[in-house]
Amino acid sequence: MASLQISDLFVKVENQQILNGINLEVPQGEVHAIMGPNGTGKSTLAYTLMGHPKYEIESGQITLGGVDLIGMATEERSRLGLFLAFQYPVAIPGVTVANFLRTAMNAHRKAKNPDDKGVPIPEFRKLLTEKMDFLKMDHAMAGRYLNEGFSGGEKKRVEILQMAMLQPTMAILDETDSGLDIDALRIVSEGIESLKSNALGILVITHYQRMLNYLKPDVVHVMVDGKILMSGGPDLALKLEKEGYEWIKSTDAA
Numbered sequence: 001m002a003s004l005q006i007s008d009l010f011v012k013v014e015n016q017q018i019l020n021g022i023n024l025e026v027p028q029g030e031v032h033a034i035m036g037p038n039g040t041g042k043s044t045l046a047y048t049l050m051g052h053p054k055y056e057i058e059s060g061q062i063t064l065g066g067v068d069l070i071g072m073a074t075e076e077r078s079r080l081g082l083f084l085a086f087q088y089p090v091a092i093p094g095v096t097v098a099n100f101l102r103t104a105m106n107a108h109r110k111a112k113n114p115d116d117k118g119v120p121i122p123e124f125r126k127l128l129t130e131k132m133d134f135l136k137m138d139h140a141m142a143g144r145y146l147n148e149g150f151s152g153g154e155k156k157r158v159e160i161l162q163m164a165m166l167q168p169t170m171a172i173l174d175e176t177d178s179g180l181d182i183d184a185l186r187i188v189s190e191g192i193e194s195l196k197s198n199a200l201g202i203l204v205i206t207h208y209q210r211m212l213n214y215l216k217p218d219v220v221h222v223m224v225d226g227k228i229l230m231s232g233g234p235d236l237a238l239k240l241e242k243e244g245y246e247w248i249k250s251t252d253a254a
Ligand SMILES: Nc1ncnc2c1ncn2[C@@H]1O[C@H](COP(=O)(O)OP(=O)(O)O)[C@@H](O)[C@H]1O
Pocket: 013, 014, 018, 036, 037, 038, 039, 040, 041, 042, 043, 044, 045, 054
């Protein structure tokens, strides 16, 4: 089983120390949640995992299935099975959701086999229909331009669809709950929940506990000031929701 392993990770952004020694292991088949107050470095961790050039790794290790990710281009990481969904997905003018997904799928196939001719259209359509039905999405969505005029909920649903199509081994979902109304949140969370499998590890990064009402994490980690201060079961999320983040800073573990 491949796992995402982060050890002693120190990261700087614009010469500012943000991550102060992160240790974390997310095995395939498990859902882990990172919670923490605003500005604590959660998105910094997500961007660092993606390989964003602005985030400077000073020391530490990041591996996926034993393969070193540091220094690897974002595309390469994605082909290795890492999937990142972001807080503010961009609009790509003139590219439909279906085309975007087919291009992404083909890039993955080609990375695995350079002779691959791309997914045949009928096979792609069948898979797309299947996954859209599974996620209870309107088929018309596939023909729309990516993220153009999409509501927060629609953007997120397309991200989950992309995840369903690419079948990653490790998915990092940063603030997937932000900007969603309660129905959209439920649908997206249930979509993610439905994709859970032994072959997929999920790291959900969130400020709020409410998403975890639908998406049950195996482990909850609390990040404060660029460090994991505490890890525990699902009940830790509930305790945080009730007590707030000040509570964790005042405990012995902190
Ligand atoms: N691209 C960036 N440029 C400058 N500062 C950044 C950048 N990204 C993050 N930071 C700073 O790093 C800190 C952590 O931010 P972030 O990782 O977004 O926290 P969170 O996601 O936990 O709210 C903040 O002080 C933020 O201002």
